[in-house]
Amino acid sequence: MPLTIFLGTHxxxxxxxxxxxxxxxxxxxxxxxxxxxxxxDPRALGLLEELERAPEVCKVYRLGxxxxxxxxxxxxxxxxxxxxxxxxxxDWYAVTDADICFEDSSPDSLEAYMRLARATGCAVGPHxxxxxxxxxxxxxxxxxxxxxxxxxxxxxMEWFEDIPFSRVPIDTTFHLFPAxxxxxxxxxxxxxxxxxxxxxxxxxxxDFFNPTEENTLHIPYGWSWGGSWIxxxxxxxxxxxxxxxxxxxxxxxxxxxxxxxxxxSWCYQMGAGVGLDPQESRRWLRAAVPHDWQQAFLLVESDxxxxxxxxxxxxxxxx
Numbered sequence: 001m002p003l004t005i006f007l008g009t010h011x012x013x014x015x016x017x018x019x020x021x022x023x024x025x026x027x028x029x030x031x032x033x034x035x036x037x038x039x040x041d042p043r044a045l046g047l048l049e050e051l052e053r054a055p056e057v058c059k060v061y062r063l064g065x066x067x068x069x070x071x072x073x074x075x076x077x078x079x080x081x082x083x084x085x086x087x088x089x090x091d092w093y094a095v096t097d098a099d100i101c102f103e104d105s106s107p108d109s110l111e112a113y114m115r116l117a118r119a120t121g122c123a124v125g126p127h128x129x130x131x132x133x134x135x136x137x138x139x140x141x142x143x144x145x146x147x148x149x150x151x152x153x154x155x156x157m158e159w160f161e162d163i164p165f166s167r168v169p170i171d172t173t174f175h176l177f178p179a180x181x182x183x184x185x186x187x188x189x190x191x192x193x194x195x196x197x198x199x200x201x202x203x204x205x206x207d208f209f210n211p212t213e214e215n216t217l218h219i220p221y222g223w224s225w226g227g228s229w230i231x232x233x234x235x236x237x238x239x240x241x242x243x244x245x246x247x248x249x250x251x252x253x254x255x256x257x258x259x260x261x262x263x264x265s266w267c268y269q270m271g272a273g274v275g276l277d278p279q280e281s282r283r284w285l286r287a288a289v290p291h292d293w294q295q296a297f298l299l300v301e302s303d304x305x306x307x308x309x310x311x312x313x314x315x316x317x318x319x
Contacts (some may be wrong), residue, residue, distance in 0.1 A: 038065025154317030245273030261288035
């Protein structure tokens, strides 16, 4: 039986097309079950009707809008129970979001996930690239690089045959796991796979200076990164970049990986609502790094400064 990939979406246009197209390069047989979480834009609904006729799409589930992760999980579980047929041997599911894209990934990525899943008994999915051209126009680009690059050093990976992997938990991105009638989100032991079997997270590729048609309709809320930071800033930035910057100065800076400080660093780096000031950008960047990360990141500070300001990712060891 082909691998069933449950793909969640909501009012996605270019992103959904790009991700579906990227999956077509895979050598492993699969079918797509699209889980639509209450799309209401006519263009998105028209795209779903078009995709429903695609040969690899087995079904489009038109379900209710979601406001919480619990509701998202419930929508996926409804689709799982509808598709699941007990007693099939060596049957696998995958669950993913419309923004997990496999452009330039190995066409054997799905097979690599299944090999590692069989060997470890864990749910398996991709690490997410930071070196694939994330736009400098994305206000949390530096956070992505600082947060994710620490997971991506080749020297720190474990290996199963030719598959590099780490034991870093998977949160809401692509999972592959043995078939069943439910999806135990965040309750499974997981492994993340590195290059060439990694993937892109397209929500990191938004350019606030050059938004697409989809961006005007859908800017992600970033639930896992502290609420509606990107959405709120986007609304202010569209109206007036200067006022958006001044608003950031008034926002209390929370402990941990501080989105406010990362965004202020970006503003000074890009001249978004304030004058260009590389020194001030670096000061806010250091202020954004959580205290419990400081010791580890001081050891590789020069690495991530080259990544953020010089687009130089050679320190990760993959090039």
